Amino acid sequence: MTTTTNDTSSTAPTPDDTSATTSAETVSASERLLFGGELAYDQGWSQHRGTWVKLGMWHMAVSFPRQVAIAVRLARRADPRALATVAVSEVGRGVAQAFSLVAVNALLAELLASGILVDRLRAALPSLVFVSVMAVVSSLLQSASTASTGILEPKVQRVATERYLGLVARVEMDAIEDDAFHKLMDSAQWGADGARRMVGYCTAVVASAISLVAAASVLTVLHVALLPLLIAMALPSAWGSLTMARARYESWHRFVQHARAAQLLSRLLIDQQAAGEVRVHDVGPFLLEHFRGMAETSEREQTRLAWVGARTGLFADGARGAATVAAYAVLGLLLWNGQMALAVGGTAVLAIRAGSASITDLVLRVTDIQEESLFVADLERLCTEAERRAIPEGGLDVPDDFDAIRFEKVTFSYQGAEEPSLREVDLVIPRGRTVALVGANGSGKTTVSKLLCGLHMPATGRVMWGEVDAAEACRARLFSRVAMVAQNFQRWPFTARVNIGIGRPGGTIDDRDVDAAAVYAGADDVVAKLPRGLDTLLARGYQGGQEISGGQWQKIGLARARYRNGQVLVVDEPTSALDPVAEQRVFDQIHRLAGTGQTTVLITHRLHSVRHADLIYVLERGRVVEHGTFEQLMDPAHGTGAFREAYNLQARQFLAPAVPGQTRGSGRGSAPEGTTA
Numbered sequence: 001m002t003t004t005t006n007d008t009s010s011t012a013p014t015p016d017d018t019s020a021t022t023s024a025e026t027v028s029a030s031e032r033l034l035f036g037g038e039l040a041y042d043q044g045w046s047q048h049r050g051t052w053v054k055l056g057m058w059h060m061a062v063s064f065p066r067q068v069a070i071a072v073r074l075a076r077r078a079d080p081r082a083l084a085t086v087a088v089s090e091v092g093r094g095v096a097q098a099f100s101l102v103a104v105n106a107l108l109a110e111l112l113a114s115g116i117l118v119d120r121l122r123a124a125l126p127s128l129v130f131v132s133v134m135a136v137v138s139s140l141l142q143s144a145s146t147a148s149t150g151i152l153e154p155k156v157q158r159v160a161t162e163r164y165l166g167l168v169a170r171v172e173m174d175a176i177e178d179d180a181f182h183k184l185m186d187s188a189q190w191g192a193d194g195a196r197r198m199v200g201y202c203t204a205v206v207a208s209a210i211s212l213v214a215a216a217s218v219l220t221v222l223h224v225a226l227l228p229l230l231i232a233m234a235l236p237s238a239w240g241s242l243t244m245a246r247a248r249y250e251s252w253h254r255f256v257q258h259a260r261a262a263q264l265l266s267r268l269l270i271d272q273q274a275a276g277e278v279r280v281h282d283v284g285p286f287l288l289e290h291f292r293g294m295a296e297t298s299e300r301e302q303t304r305l306a307w308v309g310a311r312t313g314l315f316a317d318g319a320r321g322a323a324t325v326a327a328y329a330v331l332g333l334l335l336w337n338g339q340m341a342l343a344v345g346g347t348a349v350l351a352i353r354a355g356s357a358s359i360t361d362l363v364l365r366v367t368d369i370q371e372e373s374l375f376v377a378d379l380e381r382l383c384t385e386a387e388r389r390a391i392p393e394g395g396l397d398v399p400d401d402f403d404a405i406r407f408e409k410v411t412f413s414y415q416g417a418e419e420p421s422l423r424e425v426d427l428v429i430p431r432g433r434t435v436a437l438v439g440a441n442g443s444g445k446t447t448v449s450k451l452l453c454g455l456h457m458p459a460t461g462r463v464m465w466g467e468v469d470a471a472e473a474c475r476a477r478l479f480s481r482v483a484m485v486a487q488n489f490q491r492w493p494f495t496a497r498v499n500i501g502i503g504r505p506g507g508t509i510d511d512r513d514v515d516a517a518a519v520y521a522g523a524d525d526v527v528a529k530l531p532r533g534l535d536t537l538l539a540r541g542y543q544g545g546q547e548i549s550g551g552q553w554q555k556i557g558l559a560r561a562r563y564r565n566g567q568v569l570v571v572d573e574p575t576s577a578l579d580p581v582a583e584q585r586v587f588d589q590i591h592r593l594a595g596t597g598q599t600t601v602l603i604t605h606r607l608h609s610v611r612h613a614d615l616i617y618v619l620e621r622g623r624v625v626e627h628g629t630f631e632q633l634m635d636p637a638h639g640t641g642a643f644r645e646a647y648n649l650q651a652r653q654f655l656a657p658a659v660p661g662q663t664r665g666s667g668r669g670s671a672p673e674g675t676t677a
């Protein structure tokens with residue numbers, strides 16, 4: 001498929017040239033076609049992408065303690081006992097290893113001493129027993145450490161995940177609608193995983209560091225020249241691991257958008273909602289081609305990384321091999337010159353081998369921690385950002401007996417939007433009345449309802465609940481006053497009971513209230529037809545799960561808002577998917593509620609249904625252009641006529657003559673035109 005205006009061979013990319021990439025080599029032709037360019041965030045933290053990658057030796061040394069502290073803090077919060085067991089076991093294991101090396105030295109000295117073999121064996125026996133005991137102790141401690149680390153890791157992941165999810169659930173809507181914040185959320189999900197792995201790596205680092213200290217101490221005692229050689233052997237591995245960690249992280253951040261886009265495509269291919277169009281319009285092959293195009297771009301990046309890894313590894317191994325040869329040459333020279341006894345030489349070989357294994361392990365694990373810590377740092381950054389952008393706690397109480405909610409010269413723009421969505425809006429919603437908001441698509445009706453609910457705050461102007469400015473009110477109190485059925489209200493993949501009862505999620509769900517709310521919204525019929533009534537799972541793809549129609553969902557959504565029993569009911573397009581009978585019933589219910597003191601804000605395009613509203617506001621491009629009762633707005637002497645014209649237009653559609661090509665009375669039973677005798 002191509003995007004052409006009048007020629008199918010235009011310059012728009014086709015699936016065949018999806019392998020083409022931009023100079024940045026990250027944007028595939030598919031990405032350009034489908035998303036208009038790199039599916040990237042261009043705000044906030046992504047501007048500082050370059051500064052995120054600070055994996056240098058110095059930065060590593062400086063930041064390492066802080067990173068370990070993060071892991072330890074999380075582990076302590078998750079399970080302090082398991083953490084203590086790991087710490088004690090690893091320190092014990094290192095000490096056992098050091099004693100073991102010293103005992104090996106004594107053992108070799110006894111075995112290589114002059115004298116009768118039996119006597120030498122007898123003299124060496126205590127050292128042999130000691131080395132064996134140390135080996136057993138070391139194994140036991142390792143088992144304890146492995147078990148505790150296994151217990152600790154999932155708990156750390158849970159604690160980290162819970163922390164960020166809890167914080168994110170409390171951020172302002174502005175943050176949720178901010179792409180940069182989304183990117184941070186994407187990265188942070190890896191952070192929880194990283195925190196889990198960091199625990200294991202930290203354990204390994206402690207173990208390697210202690211056995212390295214043991215080996216280095218023994219080597220220093222044996223001969224002072226051996227220690228620098230050990231360090232020289234370690235440096236190439238350190239450089240190699242560091243280089244690769246940095247390359248992997250940079251690549252990850254460059255491709256995270258691309259991966260998201262590819263995931264989006266693969267999800268669309270199996271998405272239930274898209275399934276019909278995927279088949280009838282034959283969209284499947286189109287999506288698949290572009291999925292392949294994007295996946296191939298990622299594969300090229302993986303290949304590039306694999307080659308960088310191979311080259312780096314080869315170079316590091318070569319340098320390390322040269323250092324090893326030098327170390328053993330120096331050792332040989334010392335033995336040759338008689339500056340070192342043979343037994344000492346044997347211990348030195350063991351110590352060098354143990355030391356270099358520890359160093360390799362240490363370097364690998366430290367770079368692993370560095371790499372993970374970059375993701376954990378993303379998580380920390382998200383938590384900090386989520387705390388900064390959290391909905392403030394506390395504030396003025398919202399009075400029960402407010403006389404009206406007033407918008408006073410409210411102007412509001414969405415994050416990143418060039419134009420305000422509301423401009424100097426003045427409106428009054430008297431308590432206990434029904435107020436309708438009408439207007440063309442995009443005129444700002446939903447935005448008014450969001451500000452009314454306290455989901456957003458005005459840039460200028462005020463939303464007053466009685467005498468209390470919403471900006472100074474306790475937001476939790478404000479939310480508790482409102483029940484809403486948003487246009488795209490949530491269809492929770494839970495049972496019917498929970499889908500209604502989640503309107504008041506604080507306590508246990510009261511079945512009598514659920515039933516009453518269902519009757520109010522006409523959802524009782526929907527529930528009655530479900531195979532397990534309120535216990536039916538409203539989610540396809542799960543055992544016993546049931547799918548219901550859009551209109552049936554709308555009734556469930558209304559029942560939920562009714563169950564919430566908020567002082568102010570906000571309904572945004574409550575009947576768009578309902579059949580005429582159900583629609584009439586919903587509006588009747590809403591109007592009946594007005595008599596019970598319920599304040600209702602009704603957003604709808606069905607203008608005949610606002611006849612009974614106490615007040616109608618007509619919005620146009622973010623401004624209130626007129627307001628009044630239905631009679632006032634229909635009166636040619638009143639207002640701008642915007643409502644009257646729209647109303648008459650809708651009314652005419654019902655009364656309009658048959659569409660061209662049809663004849664009046666050509667319904668069932670009447671003969672088609674031209675077939676009459």
Ligand SMILES: Nc1ncnc2c1ncn2[C@@H]1O[C@H](COP(=O)(O)OP(=O)(O)OP(=O)(O)O)[C@@H](O)[C@H]1O
Nearest residue numbers: 177414417421439440441442443444445446447448
């Ligand atoms: N989350 C958002 N981020 C940026 N702009 C938005 C967002 N939501 C709405 N807008 C913009 O704000 C303006 C008002 O949108 P709003 O949804 O309030 O209109 P509406 O009158 O409810 O439209 P409709 O009848 O189609 O539901 C539109 O120009 C829309 O594009």
